Amino acid sequence: MIEFDESEGRLRLSLEDLLPELGEPSIDPDTQRSLGADAREAYRANSAADPARLDLTIGAEIECHGLRVQIDAILDAVHAGRRGDAVEMLHCAPLSGAAALGSAAVERVGLACLLLQRSGRKVHKGTLTEIALDGTALGRLDVAFAPEVYQRQLERRLERVIAEQRARGGRIQARAELAEALEFPFESPRAGQRTLLNDVAGAASNGLTLLCAAPTGIGKTVAALYPMLREALRADRQLFFATGKVSQQDLALQTLRRLLPPDSPGYAVQITAKHRICPSEELACADGRCPLLEGFRERAQSTGLLEALPREGVVAGARVRETALAAKLCPFELSLALATRATAIVADFNYVFDPGAYLKDLLDEPRRAPLLIVDEAHGLPDRARDYYSPELDFALLDDLAADCRATPGAAYAQAERVLADVCAHGRALAGRLAAERDAPDPWADPPERSFWQELEPAASGALASYAAQRVGERERPPAFRARSAPGDPRPRDPLMDALYRVRDFARFAAGDPDPFAALWRPDRARLLCLDAAPFLRPRFEAFHAAVCMSATLTPAGFYERSLGVEGPRTERLDLASPFPARNRLLLCVPGVDTTYRRRSEDAPVVARIIARSMRVRPGNYLAFFGSYRYRDEVAAHLSPADARVLLQLPGMPAEPILRQLERNRDGSLLVCAVHGGVLSEGVDYPGELAVGVFVVGPGLPAVSPERELVREHYQKHLGAGFEFAYVFPGLSRVVQSAGRAIRTPTDRAPVLLLGQRFAEPLYRERLPGWWRDELIDADDPVPALEAFWSQGPPDAPR
Structure with missing residues (x-):
């Protein structure tokens, strides 16, 4: 995370901050990010005999454009030699199979060498090692270390970052001025609306959670958005508006248009579900062959859309789709890129609370803790229980295991063993319960934690190996091409999806059993989440302040407990109908x-x-x-x-x-x-x-x-x-x-x-x-x- 203070003349950043293009999206960005760390660990485990220093943290301070610049870096490995140190940097192959040994990855090695030299070490050379997601080394490239060349590249990179940070400082100042000038977009608040406005403003500024039961007619959308948006603009925070209904997203966008007109220093963007915004009948990114994702970051910058669309004030999903397709860009990735600098983000519950879909890059390590509005909050506990209730279909897993047996490759053999073990274990347990219980299925019985504790790393390893296998395949075997499952419109790689389900099931079954009940049938198993509060609580705690509102939040104690927000920093507001x-x-x-x-x-x-x-x-x-x-x-x-x-x-x-x-x-x-x-x-x-x-x-x-x-x-x-x-x-x-x-x-x-x-x-x-x-x-x-x-x-x- 970049720290910039113009008044103190200070800039602190990481080596990765200098090279944003290395974050290029590929086949499935969430999958790639989640597996990248595992790949590095697997590679290092394979290289355990190497006496290199691993994960060496270094820092270097230089002067640039009147600023003291601190650059931090983590070097994957440093190998000592007679002629000096050799720096090894790892680069995980993108799931799309695109070449990883590109110019930015090479430059990263050279800059790492330069930073190590500036810390007082003698540096001989660098090495770029491309690794697959199972930790296998796919290729190595020696990088000659020319200090004067990389010094110039470092200065160019820093000039760009400093210019961006100063522009961001200007935006922060302009947004703070907009916050002061922002007016309520209607002539006067309605009955009950003024109370809601004041309570939301207090929660936003004091870092509280407000639980508000607001009947129809109060005008709760604008009463929540106006003070929360002012606080977001004033304090340089992002505001998330999450709801389970598309109609409520539309209402939020309409309201934001009254508050953020075109050419405002702040803007809002809607995140539309990938399967809704994608132009293809099936998600080509699921098979690693979408031309709209190739070179996305560079092409998005060259189109000027990342500067032009924010000037419109409020960018709905339909507008993102229209402009992205005209420029032959992925609409979903464009909406995520726009969200990076947006003041307000309007999205479904999934993008805030679903562990498999939430916006990790914005929510895991935000610059400042964001603000949150949850509309129709009464529907969130049930939705969240679904997020944490994985289900396994033994017949489907059997079919996939058979397909794996018929397909050559170590990754398929590894996946087959995991799927076969799950089916054998689940069916044996169901058979025992059928004989013991004088009742029809499903039968509730605690999972055997030791089995699932052993299976989880095996499932994770099979995931990594299969992802690596996909890199080298020119064409996916027909059995594993992306397809839609019943009730799910999103085409998915069936084997990848099954391995994720098995891993998630294993992870929950091996953990704290209290929020779950395991249900067994002869042909399937389900881990039923009984109480989502333990999972929702940390999501809410990541926000500076939150407003949960609905016409149906009575009794308040039930919803506080179900949402995981009970405690001294939660306040309640119960409004009467504004109509006579x-x-x-x-x-x-x-x-x-x-x-x-x-x-x-x-x-x-x-x-x-x-x-x-x-x-x-x-x-x-x-x-x-x-x-x-x-x-x-x-x-x-x-x-x-x-x-x-x-x-x-x-x-x-x-x-x-x-x-x-x-x-x-x-x-x-x-x-x-x-x-x-x-x-x-x-x-x-x-x-x-x-x-x-x-x-x-x-x-x-x-x-x-x-x-x-x-x-x-x-x-x-x-x-x-x-x-x-x-x-x-x-x-x-x-x-x-x-x-x-x-x-x-x-x-x-x-x-x-x-x-x-x-x-x-x-x-x-x-x-x-x-x-x-x-x-x-x-x-x-x-x-x-x-x-x-x-x-x-x-x-x-x-």
């Missing part, structure tokens, strides 16, 4: 039983309540149920005279339903859907699209072996297993479903909570505070509905 109370009616109808045991018996009663409620005011209505089966039971008791009924089918998109709602002008239309589905989150129904919502039951997740393991985990640790596994997630769905109809200041709608559990303290006390203040119990909702609809037009908020 007379514009909505919250009714609890406790006279029906929606529990699993009684729901079929009471299904006709639920249908009658829905039908009678719609007769009070015909129009479009939404009804949300805990399952498709229960939905169908109730719908069967609704007659055509009550309403026209539309049933949400599994996997159905929202657009056909929305078109039907828009066309309805006569009578009642009832959309029957499920909690947690596409129609209950992320879709708005303003105006006449929905004039009322029925929430049938508290939306508890279905009982399953996996869910019961989650319950047992939280019961063991917190004494609240049922609440954490069922009640809190269910009520989160309820709040999301209920909030669909009132989305604007002029919307008016009743929300009916059907079921006796909504009257029980276990459930009611976990609802948002402003809900509890307004909720009315009514076994017969019709009188309250008649009174509500008899009022005049809705109030607009002040």
